[in-house]
Structure formats: C-alpha cells, structure tokens
Amino acid sequence: MDFGPYLMLATLEGAVLAAVLALMASGLSLVFGVMRVVNVAHGELYMLGAVFAWWVTSFVGGGPAVAFVAALIIAPLIVGALAVLADITILKRLEYDPERTIVATIGLLYIMQQVTLMTYGADARPVVPPFNTRLAIPWLEWADGGLQVFWPWGLSITSYKLFVIVAAVVVLLGIRLMMTRSRIGLLMRASQLDSETAQAFGIPVERIYALVFGIGAALAALAGVLIVPIQQAHYLMGGDALLLSFIVVIIGGLGSLGGTIVAALLIGLSDGIISVFFSPTLAKIIATILVALVLVFRPQGLFGGRAR
C-alpha cells in the first residue's frame, strides 16, 4: 500500500479516538467551566458507562442492535443520575470548594472502581457491535493519463467506527446548541459567569450545578458505551481515559468547549497517525511534551479565556 492510503487509514482510526475523547473531555470541561471544580472521578464514569453497556446488552434480548440502543440510552442515564446524587449528597455540602472537591472525587474514584471489581469482576468483557460491516475505501491514482479509482487492499473502516464518529459529532453539536440557544443553557452560562448574581435573579444555582454535573457524567458514560464494542469493558479502563482527557482539556483550555474539541482532534489524530507510522509510545511522548509546552507557554490552554 502506498503512503496516501496508509495515511487515510491512520487518520480514520485517529478520528475514532478523537471522537470518543472529545465526548469525554467535553464532559470534564463543561463541569469545570460552569462549576469551577475538577472531577477526578470522570474516568470512572466512563468506565461505568462501558460496564453498564455490558450489563444492559447481556440482559436485553432482541439482537445486538436493540440491545446496543438500549445501552446507549440507559447507561448514560444511570451514570448521570448517580452523578447528580453524588453532587447533592457530597459536592454541595463541600460548597464546591475546589480543593475539597478534588479530594472527594478521588474518594469516589476508588469507591466506583472497587465496587465494580466486586460486582462485575476483573475480566474484560466485549459487547457485540450493533453492526460491523467492513467498508472498503476507494483511492484515486493517476494511471494511463487519467484519474482512476481503485480499492487498496486493507484500506477499510467498519460501519460501527463511522457511527461512533457521527454520533460524537451529533451529540457535541447538541451540547453546543443547548449552551448557546436554549433557556437552560442561558441559565447555565449565567451561573458560570456570576453564580451569586445569578442566584439573586432567581436562578436555582444549586440545581443547575447538579444538572451540569449529571450531564458531564452522562457524556463520559456515553463515550464509554461507544467504546466497548471496539475495546471491551474493564474496571481499570478509566485511568488512561482520565489521563487523555486531562491532556485534552489542558491543551484546549479547561472550560472551553470549542478548545476541547480542537484539542481532542489534535491528540486523537496525531495518536492515530504517529501510532501507525512510528509507535504508540512515541505518540504518548509527543502528547506529554505538548502538554508541558502548553503549560509553560500558554497555561490557560490554546483556547482558554482569561482566568476568573
């Protein structure tokens, strides 16, 4: 295979990672943006999404497609509800103090991880994709004095992976529309900009926070559901995902949704491409160097606003 098709393949694989990462990291970024707290348990919410997807698909009949759609709806709802509960019972009582929230969410991280180990176990379990057709990708080449279409051997993507990319784009557009066009988005942004004044104008800021924390968690869980047909559910899968999300939000600017998405693309695509042409380790090294450079030269992130 020539270089061109190879690059195309690597880009597509990277785009799948970017899609999942963008979903997860925008949950983290939304929570920080509105509530000014960092949720260290965010990776475990992603793991719970994957594990609940396995539970749901194992117990819902009617074929892989029906079971998967059920998981896609039920898992983020359960995880979102758990997060709302954690917000009301724990974070609210800490008055969203940034340091104490970090400690509390570290505690939540271990509780979720260990409870999953005790109930679901230490196995990695797969979920059958709802559909998984191989789609060959055509390539154009100059031959006999004209452009010719041909189908390089090995250049293909599965329909499921394409679905992951499309689903992430749709959900992120939805979040963006919610924040910029809807009434609840207006109340969220007012609470973000000045929570005290927001409350003095009748906005139930505490309820808004609980909702935002729930939506952030549901985004992580959704990313988890989308990844299980590709990667299997395991109780320790949250750690790497959290690390990558932090890399993305640091580069993009914590709290900036647009920046988060651009950074997810940057990290996802470069990871895909560098892993294919060089090695996955080099991809991680470069991501880490990138984070260090951003922290030194632009600590607010590439797209982050001024500090508040």
Added chain:
Amino acid sequence: MLSVESINVAYGPSQVLRELSLRVNSGEVVCLLGRNGAGKTTAMKAIMGILPLSSGKITLDGVDLGKLPGHEVARQGIGYIPQGRRLFSELTVAQNLEIGMLTRKSPPLVLDRILDIFPRLRERMDQPAQTLSGGEQQMLATARALCLEPKVLLLDEPTEGLQPSMIEAIREVIVQMRRQGVAVLLVEQRIEAVMAVADRVVFIENGRNLETLDAEGLKKDPNVLRRHLGV
C-alpha cells in the same frame, strides 16, 4: 414593606453586621449611609439571601425571606442592582434582560416599557454586556432589575463613576419607582444625590445602626451627613 430586624451577619468568623435594623415602606426612598466598609453592601447581600443570617429576621410584606432558599428571595419581588453592576459579562444585552424577565416570569410588555426608559439599550440588544460603556452598563444593570417588576428595589452605589447626565437618569428612575409605590433602598456616597431623593436616611457604623433621620430632620441639620460620613 421591607423590614430588617436586628440582623447579625458574618463572613466566616468575622462579624460584619451587628443587630442592624431598618424599614422601607412602599413609595419611600431610604438611603443607607456609612463609611467605606461599614457594611452597606453586606446588608444588601443579606437581604438578597446571598449571605445567611446568624440571627434576626428580614421580612417582605410579612414573608420571612431568611427562611426561603436563596433563589426564591428575588422572586418575592426584589430587584437588585449590585455594586459594580455585576452584569453577565459575556452574555448579550438581550440575554441579561431575559434573565431579569425570567426571575418572576414577567409578561413581555414589561420589557418594552423598560426599553422605552433606556432606548440606548434597544439599539445594543445583541452586543455582549462587557462591550458597553460604563453608563450603558449601569443602564443595563438597572433595566435588568426593573424587568422583574419589583416591589422593592435595592441600589448599591448606582452612580459610582458615572457622568452627570447618567446620574440624572438614575435619579429619575428612582423618583419614578417611588411614584409607582416601589420601596427603594439606596446606598449612595454623594451627599447632593442623597438630599435630592431621600425620604429617610439610615446611618450605620461598623455594622451597627447609628442614627435614622427623616428628610425634614436632614434639611434642618445638613451637617449631620458630614459628621457621620467624615467628608
């Protein structure tokens, strides 16, 4: 009628308001006066439910505001114009006003009426609040509070840093609100502005009541202002 009865308020361990009391009847302008750091802003925040009371009671027409969750206080009909304006900076003029309209679900014609008072805002509806001039920002903060058709209006140093024409506009709004039967509580540093509108003045010092005078008493002894404010 807004009534504040012997409230004590603290930021953590440091107590700021001590047994503070005051009353504002509808159709009356009461000026809250005191030196910097006396606790005027703190008193307004306590009324708005932003700060909890350690003791004492705040009622509006008999409703105990201190017992309500913070976000319910404004819904009783209290419009707040905070010190430093505190606009939602990245939101547009229209969105800032929408938040005021949503507080008590005011009917749409209220907005029209308010924009007639501040026509300059109408021209800038889609502009982010942070790009407005200082005077326009004060107009927006005032308009946002009027959007909830308040029974009580709290103004915390509304003329700080404004040009004379804007100061006059604010005064007119205050007088108009009084005519409509709104209870107005005003924190104001400029003596001539106080003399122009006040029906009563409440002096505080170190978070305590010092003296309360009506407009008559103030006219008889204008020096009391200078004495208590040290200007």
